[in-house]
Amino acid sequence: MVPYLFYCCYLIRSLHPDHQNKVYVGSTPDPIKRLRQHNGDLTQGAYKTSKRRPWEMILFVYGFPTKQSALQFEWAWQHPMRSRHTKRQAIHSVTCNNTLGMRSAAQSNLYLTKLRALHDLLCTQPFARWSLKLRFMDPGDLGLFLAEAGPPPPGRALPSQLCVSHGPALDLLPVIQRSKRTEDTFVKWVENLPASCHVCHDAIERKDLDRFVCCPDCTMIAHLTCLATLFLNDTPFALIPIEHPCPGCARRLVWGDLIYDLRLRLHHHTKT
Ligand SMILES: [Zn+2]
Numbered sequence: 355m356v357p358y359l360f361y362c363c364y365l366i367r368s369l370h371p372d373h374q375n376k377v378y379v380g381s382t383p384d385p386i387k388r389l390r391q392h393n394g395d396l397t398q399g400a401y402k403t404s405k406r407r408p409w410e411m412i413l414f415v416y417g418f419p420t421k422q423s424a425l426q427f428e429w430a431w432q433h434p435m436r437s438r439h440t441k442r443q444a445i446h447s448v449t450c451n452n453t454l455g456m457r458s459a460a461q462s463n464l465y466l467t468k469l470r471a472l473h474d475l476l477c478t479q480p481f482a483r484w485s486l487k488l489r490f491m492d493p494g495d496l497g498l499f500l501a502e503a504g505p506p507p508p509g510r511a512l513p514s515q516l517c518v519s520h521g522p523a524l525d526l527l528p529v530i531q532r533s534k535r536t537e538d539t540f541v542k543w544v545e546n547l548p549a550s551c552h553v554c555h556d557a558i559e560r561k562d563l564d565r566f567v568c569c570p571d572c573t574m575i576a577h578l579t580c581l582a583t584l585f586l587n588d589t590p591f592a593l594i595p596i597e598h599p600c601p602g603c604a605r606r607l608v609w610g611d612l613i614y615d616l617r618l619r620l621h622h623h624t625k626t
C-alpha cells in the first residue's frame with residue numbers, strides 16, 4: 355500500500371435552490387475528481403449527495419501525517435458535538451449563547467457551523483500540532499472563515515504553522531500528484547546534495563534513507579536527529595518539532611513537510 359500520498363478532507367456546499375447552505379464533509383485523495391463525482395459528471399459513489407446537486411467546493415484541508423489521521427479529522431469535523439476533540443468547545447458555545455449554530459441540526463446554518471467547527475478542530479490537539487494546510491477556492495469564503503472564527507479566546511488561536519491559501523483547486527494539481535513529481539526529480543535532487551550534515555558536519559550515508567531530511571528551497575541536508583534538536587532548541591518545553599527557519603536559507607521549514615518528503619523518498623526507494 356502507498357504509505358503517504360495526498361489525502362484531504364473537504365467541504366462542499368449545495369448550489370441547489372432548495373438546499374442552500376447545506377454542506378457535506380468528506381475525504382478523498384483527489385478533491386478535483388471527487389467534486390465531479392458529487393456532481394454526477396463521473397460515476398461512482400456520492401449517492402448520499404445526489405439529491406442536492408450541483409455542489410461547489412468550498413475548501414479542503416491537507417498535509418495530514420497519515421490517511422488514518424485524515425479520517426479521524428473527517429469524523430470529528432462531521433460530528434463536532436460528538437467528537438471527544440471538540441465536544442467541550444461545542445458545549446461551551448451553546449451555553450455562552452454564541453450562536454455557533456450547533457444547538458440543533460435543524461436550527462443551524464450548516465455552512466457556518468462547519469466553518470466554525472473547522473476552526474475549533476484546527477486549534478485542538480492533536481490536530482493543532484500537525485502541519486496542516488487549508489485551501490479555500492474563493493477568497494470570500496476564506497474571509498468569512500476568519501471573520502466567523504472571531505477574536506479567539508486565549509489559547510484558541512489558529513496554530514502558527516497552519517498554512518492558509520485561496521485559489522482554484524487546479525493550481526494545486528502538482529501537490530495532489532506530488533508522488534509522481536517526486537519520482538522524477540526529487541530523488542535525483544537528493545543525490546546532488548552535499549555529503550555532510552549542515553548541523554554536525556558529519557557524513558550523511560545516502561543509503562540510510564530514513565536518517566536525513568533536506569530543505570526543498572536550498573541545498574541544506576541534515577541528520578533527522580540533528581535538525582530535530584535544532585528545532586527544539588527554541589522551544590525547550592516542546593517534545594515534537596513543529597517549525598523553524600532553515601539553517602541554510604532561513605526560509606520557514608515545517609517539520610511535518612520534511613517528514614512527508616522523507617517518507618516519499620523511502621516509498622520510492624522500496625518501489626525501485
Ligand atoms: Zn548531523
Ligand SMILES: [Zn+2]
Nearest residue numbers: 569572600603
Ligand atoms: Zn533551506
